[in-house]
Amino acid sequence: NAGVTQTPKFRVLKTGQSMTLLCAQDMNHEYMYWYRQDPGMGLRLIHYSVGEGTTAKGEVPDGYNVSRLKKQNFLLGLESAAPSQTSVYFCASSYRTGNEKLFFGSGTQLSVL
Amino acid sequence: DAKTTQPTSMDCAEGRAANLPCNHSTISGNEYVYWYRQIHSQGPQYIIHGLKNNETNEMASLIITEDRKSSTLILPHATLRDTAVYYCIVRGGTSGGYQKVTFGTGTKLQVIP
Numbered sequence: 027n028a029g030v031t032q033t034p035k036f037r038v039l040k041t042g043q044s045m046t047l048l049c050a051q052d053m054n055h056e057y058m059y060w061y062r063q064d065p066g067m068g069l070r071l072i073h074y075s076v077g078e079g080t081t082a083k084g085e086v087p088d089g090y091n092v093s094r095l096k097k098q099n100f101l102l103g104l105e106s107a108a109p110s111q112t113s114v115y116f117c118a119s120s121y122r123t124g125n126e127k128l129f130f131g132s133g134t135q136l137s138v139l
Numbered sequence: 140d141a142k143t144t145q146p147t148s149m150d151c152a153e154g155r156a157a158n159l160p161c162n163h164s165t166i167s168g169n170e171y172v173y174w175y176r177q178i179h180s181q182g183p184q185y186i187i188h189g190l191k192n193n194e195t196n197e198m199a200s201l202i203i204t205e206d207r208k209s210s211t212l213i214l215p216h217a218t219l220r221d222t223a224v225y226y227c228i229v230r231g232g233t234s235g236g237y238q239k240v241t242f243g244t245g246t247k248l249q250v251i252p
Contacts, residue, residue, distance in 0.1 A: 030182075059240065068226070069183070069242035085241065116182050127173065128240060130182030 028052055032117050032131035039107045039138045047102040047134050049117030057120045058100035059084075059128070060092060062113040069116065075100055107138045143227045148247040151221075157214040159246050161227030164208040171230060172203060174212045176223040177245070183226060186212065217250045224248070 030051045039045055049058065056077050061069040071084030075094040089111060091103045100119075104111060117131040144162040151157040163172065171190050175183040187194055187201045189210070194201045200213040214221055226245040 061242070066244065068244040071241055114180065118182075127185040127188065128175070128183070130184070132182050133180065135180075 030117055030119055030129050030131040032115075032134050034134060035132070036135045037137070039104075039136065041108060041138060043107050044103070044105050045107065045136075046104075047115055047117075047136075049100040049102070049119075049131060051098055051100075051119040051129070053119065053121070053129065054097070055119035055121050055129070056097075057122060057126075058094065059118045059120075060090070060100065060102045061116045061118065062086065063116060063133075064113050072102065072115075109138045112136060112138045143229060143243060145225075145227050145243065145246045147244070148249065150249045150251055151214075151217045153219060153250050153252050154216055157212075157217040157221065157248060157250070159212040159214075159225050159227075159248065160209065161212070162209045163227070163229050166207050166229050172201065172207075172210045173228050173230060174199070174201065175226045175228070175242075176221075177226070178220075178223040183242070186225075217248075219250050219252065222248060222250045 033048045059074040060072040062072055063069050070086050072086055072090050073084050073092040075081045078097040081092045081094055093101045115134045118128045120126040120128050171188050173188040174186040176186055177183045187196055187199050189201045189203055203210045224245040224247050226242050230240055
């Protein structure tokens with residue numbers, strides 16, 4: 027049982043390049059989330075999904091797009107990467123909201139030069 | 140979601156109990172208190188949660204005041220591996236609808252040999 031898997035683990039982009047981060051969970055969770063973490067700022071919610079085919083904006087959605095075509099996968103896209111998007115990205119999932127705990131992936135370190 | 144306030148940092152001697160406080164004075168009646176921790180640059184890890192009563196599991200104990208405006212996470216015998224950032228969050232207990240889960244900057248616990 028892998029839990030929440032993020033790929034890739036590390037990536038270096040040049041400004042203007044695009045990329046997609048993949049989050050996969052094998053726990054049949056309904057809810058999935060993308061966070062970014064910058065030094066001294068804790069975790070900030072980028073986008074989230076409450077089920078297959080649905081997505082919604084979080085605290086810091088600008089510059090990112092997401093898709094949830096399959097229940098087990100949640101994709102985070104950067105169409106035109108900027109240095110301000112240098113960060114560590116974490117994906118999480120939960121069975122449902124309410125009193126369900128979050129399961130996190132191990133993170134993706136992204137550097138935009 | 141209700142806001143939480145935690146000290147920025149704390150030290151604890153190895154083998155002693157670590158008591159991490161959290162204020163959540165605006166918590167609603169159906170909101171749970173959750174604790175997570177993040178070791179180094181790994182993804183946050185669930186520790187414990189509770190609604191009104193004190194809770195204990197293999198990792199920690201959670202003490203919630205009677206008025207539910209504050210709580211304390213207790214690590215009974217801190218080890219060097221407990222050095223981490225600890226996050227206290229509150230989130231709704233209803234299964235219908237969605238409540239975003241947001242993390243603050245947490246408490247950085249340093250366990251000292």
